[in-house]
């Protein structure tokens with residue numbers, strides 16, 4: 278069983294320090310209250326980011342999404358993006374981390390005075406937690422992961438907009454369980470009209486006749502990596518389309534790959550047991566190289 282978020286084992290992660298509202302605690306002692314809105318209701322927003330040679334890749338894009346999400350649910354961050362950067366720097370320094378680091382930045386509406394839903398019951402300010410781990414994507418992912426199409430779909434934006442990177446990920450977790458029970462690594466999710474949309478944890482692309490296709494973006498996470506891939510294709514003259522397409526076209530694709538901050542571009546080996554292409558992935562490889570260069574331009578990191 279592989280997942281798109283498998284990382285190489287790193288013993289240093291056993292002793293990391295975690296930021297909890299300004300304090301840095303050993304991972305065994307880092308706690309939030311059982312009254313916390315994030316624990317009780319999934320009422321919070323998060324971002325996953327990567328540190329390359331001391332710089333958070335595409336920091337402004339992540340902060341745009343984070344602050345937009347928080348604003349949309351009236352969650353007061355309590356600091357600006359410079360404050361967030363300071364908290365990230367503090368955590369990285371406390372852990373002696375400089376590169377190959379993944380972080381999960383989480384903000385909830387904070388501790389409630391009673392175990393009920395109303396946001397007004399959170400009265401002591403938000404809870405900010407930063408978990409940083411030494412992290413390199415596992416090399417087996419190069420083989421490609423197995424997707425299964427799952428019954429759980431992406432919803433319409435007026436229910437719970439898929440653009441919220443919210444603590445509540447139950448829709449995605451259900452999809453992931455369904456995929457696992459179907460013997461796959463990750464779930465391929467359709468939109469309410471039956472078009473191929475996204476996976477439970479990443480954005481999804483196919484390559485057909487040399488063209489790169491991804492969903493319209495209407496029902497999926499507005500992934501930072503997804504946007505970069507589209508931008509890079511456009512800049513380099515690789516034909517790219519955000520469009521509706523069905524499983525028929527996905528099964529017959531020459532290549533398929535996922536995008537996300539953690540794994541950058543992860544190849545897909547099969548969908549519903551059908552192998553994708555012949556295993557050659559020239560378009561994804563080209564995009565991967567372009568993406569590495571874009572990260573290097575953004576962070577000043579050297580290209581591995």
Ligand SMILES: Cc1ncc(COP(=O)(O)O)c(C=O)c1O
Pocket residue numbers: 325442449475476477478479480498499500501502503536537538539
């Ligand atoms: C459901 C889902 N799709 C896609 C992504 C990838 O987004 P990004 O490229 O910004 O990491 C994420 C990451 O948070 C996600 O949770």
